[in-house]
Amino acid sequence: MRLPSVLTAALLVPLVVWFAQLLGASTRGAWLAAIAAASAPMLTAMTSTFTTSTFEVFDFTAVAYLVARGLLRAEGRAFWWAGAFAGCAFESKYGILIWVIGLAAGLLAAGPRSAFRVRDLWIGAGIAVLIALPNVLWQFVHGFPFLEVMRNDSAGNLTGTPVEFLTDQVVALNIVLLPLWVTGIIAPFVSARLAQFRFLAIAFAVSALLVYATHGKSYYLAGAFPTMFALGAAACTRLPKTVVAIWATLAAANGVLALPFVLPLYSPGRLQYVIERSGFKERPEEVATMGAPLTQIFSYEFGWQELTNEVERIYASLPAADRGKAAIFATRYGEAAAIDVLGQNLPPALSGNNQYYLWGPRGFDGSVVIAVNVDPAQWSQWCDSARVVGSFGASPYVMPRERDRPIVLCRGMHPRLPQLWSRLKFYGI
Numbered sequence: 001m002r003l004p005s006v007l008t009a010a011l012l013v014p015l016v017v018w019f020a021q022l023l024g025a026s027t028r029g030a031w032l033a034a035i036a037a038a039s040a041p042m043l044t045a046m047t048s049t050f051t052t053s054t055f056e057v058f059d060f061t062a063v064a065y066l067v068a069r070g071l072l073r074a075e076g077r078a079f080w081w082a083g084a085f086a087g088c089a090f091e092s093k094y095g096i097l098i099w100v101i102g103l104a105a106g107l108l109a110a111g112p113r114s115a116f117r118v119r120d121l122w123i124g125a126g127i128a129v130l131i132a133l134p135n136v137l138w139q140f141v142h143g144f145p146f147l148e149v150m151r152n153d154s155a156g157n158l159t160g161t162p163v164e165f166l167t168d169q170v171v172a173l174n175i176v177l178l179p180l181w182v183t184g185i186i187a188p189f190v191s192a193r194l195a196q197f198r199f200l201a202i203a204f205a206v207s208a209l210l211v212y213a214t215h216g217k218s219y220y221l222a223g224a225f226p227t228m229f230a231l232g233a234a235a236c237t238r239l240p241k242t243v244v245a246i247w248a249t250l251a252a253a254n255g256v257l258a259l260p261f262v263l264p265l266y267s268p269g270r271l272q273y274v275i276e277r278s279g280f281k282e283r284p285e286e287v288a289t290m291g292a293p294l295t296q297i298f299s300y301e302f303g304w305q306e307l308t309n310e311v312e313r314i315y316a317s318l319p320a321a322d323r324g325k326a327a328i329f330a331t332r333y334g335e336a337a338a339i340d341v342l343g344q345n346l347p348p349a350l351s352g353n354n355q356y357y358l359w360g361p362r363g364f365d366g367s368v369v370i371a372v373n374v375d376p377a378q379w380s381q382w383c384d385s386a387r388v389v390g391s392f393g394a395s396p397y398v399m400p401r402e403r404d405r406p407i408v409l410c411r412g413m414h415p416r417l418p419q420l421w422s423r424l425k426f427y428g429i
Contacts, residue, residue, distance in 0.1 A: 005054050009047035012058050012226065013037045019065045019230035022072065023197060028244045029237030035248040036180055036229040039255025042172035042222050045262035045297055052093045053219065059089035060099045060223030064200060065230075067103060071112065072196075076120030083124030087131025094146065095220055100128075102207035102224070106199030110188075142358060145427055149354060152428030154215040156287040168218040168283060173225055174258070176251040181225055184232030197231055204228055217285040261295050268294060268302070268397045288429055291400040303398035304338035307372065310390045310407060311339055314370055315346055327364035327417065329424075330356075330372040335402075339372075352424030361421055366413030373405040382420065384412030 013034050020033035037043065046053050062085045070078035089096035107115050115121055139146055159165055170178050185205065188198040204224045211220045236244070260266045260274065261282075271294055275281060284290045292299040311328060318326055329350045330336035336349035336356050343349075348362055371379055372392075380386040390407040413420065 001050050005047045005050050008055055008058050009044065012043065012047075012061065015058065015061055015065060016226045016230050019061065019068070019227065020233040022065065022069060023230055023234035024193065024237065025230070025234040026237045028239070028241055029233040032180065032236060032244055032248050033229050033233035035251050035255075036174075036177050036233070037226055039251050040173045040177060040225065040229075041255065041258040041262050042169075042219060043225070044255075044259070045172075046219060046222055048263055048297065049301075053095075053222075054092075055089065056093055056095055057223045057226060059085050059096060061226040061230075063089070063096070063099065064103065064203070064227045068197070068200065070118075070120065070124075071115055076118070076123075079118070079120040079124035080127055081124070083127035084131065086124075087128040090128070090132040091135055095223065098207050098210045098220070099203065099223060101210065102203035102205075103199065105206045106202035109202050110198035112196070145354075145358070148427040150214075152426075153286075156429065157215045157217055158284055158286055158290075159212060159215045159217070160283070162212065164283065165212055165218060169221065169225075172218060172222075174251055174254050176247070176254045177229070180232040180236065181228035182232070183235045184228035184230070187231065187235035191235060194231070194235060197234075200227055200231055219285070262297065264298070268298070271295075271298065272397070286429065288401060289399065293397050299397055299399050300334075302395045303393050303402050304334075305342055306395065307335060307392040307402075308338055308342040310392050311370060311372065312343060312346060314390050314407060314409065318368070322368045325364070326368040326370060327361070327366065328370045328372070329374070331374055335372050352421070353426050354428075357421075357425045357427070361417045364417055366417030366420065367411070369410040369413060369417070371408040371410055373402070374408055376406055376408050379408050379410055382413055382415075383410035384414070386410045 016033045016037040017030045020030050025033060043057050046057055063082050066078045066082035066085065069075055070082065086096055086100055107113065160168070173181065185201045188194045188196075188201045204227065207224050208221055210216075239247075260271060261280070266274065275294065282295055284292065285296065289296045289299075315323060315326065315328070326347070327350055328339060328347060330339060331351065331353065333351055333353040333356050336351035336353070339346060339349040347364075350356065350359075350361060350364065369383075370389075371386075376386060376388055386408050388406045389409040391404060392407065393403040393405045395403075
């Protein structure tokens, strides 16, 4: 499951090197770009697990690289491949729209506007639309549920002030690399040699504004930084070899120091000790992650096997007649997914959260329900009997909202589960 993530992280480095060389970087500049791509903690964190964000950094960079290659070398097929990457990126996460809007805005504002008269660019756009179309049609048929997810999710995001948002980027991208990507933004406007790449700097600025204006999380912008690393490396390519070597060494060293916070190199207890002693505590990105005992990425990995084991115990304790009709309902999709993936001899989990809501009650009527992480008082109003029969979340490392949560056994749900289903709907994180 982690292999695609590892490959993506590894392939990003040569891609950024090729990008820097395309933009005019020498060998030492290319080395600086490579160190930057490999030592930015946020980029490593996004490929430490297999999620919808795993490929986003690589996809953003590939699209920008291929567009730039198509323009610089008049390679029409590069636009086709850019469209293919954009379409595939859209299938895993819609954030690519922000980057594409940024690139289009950059070309309109700084040129070359002649790009919009190139047939191959529009063929590439058509390829992207064709790949993305089934996804869009599915959203249309289901009433665009993603918009509701985003509305609810954004309300809980802790984007912060502009200064906080910028500070998050600086720290998460390796503070030693700050001069590199800032140079990438500024250099095209002060260097005649790099003027033709102003559209990339504008794309970054527009994307950053869109992420902030829509109350996005800080990592939503992560995919745009490798392009600035490449552009910054091209601008710094004439620095003395000694300066580049020292800079790259400091960046690599700082990146290594940050690795235990983004990769599972320490035991949980050791990591918690380091966090407490070092004073490092990442700013939560959303209300749901406030109070995480470890970093957010690690705290989300605890408690799932414990939850599944407890549900299996409760399910096995039911009379045989009840097991045949017992539904397992979880408040959040993470809980439902843990039961589906880790559970043994259990029926498919139900949830009103996100995609699970659209799968419906799966034929269960609610006569017997094992309800995970629900409010016992609320469910007592819906059931002839509702009693707490277990709990989960005893680990000290789980997210607060998954800690010491009840599991309720409901008998005789009224109204029946299919009739109650719409009231259990929740789109959001």
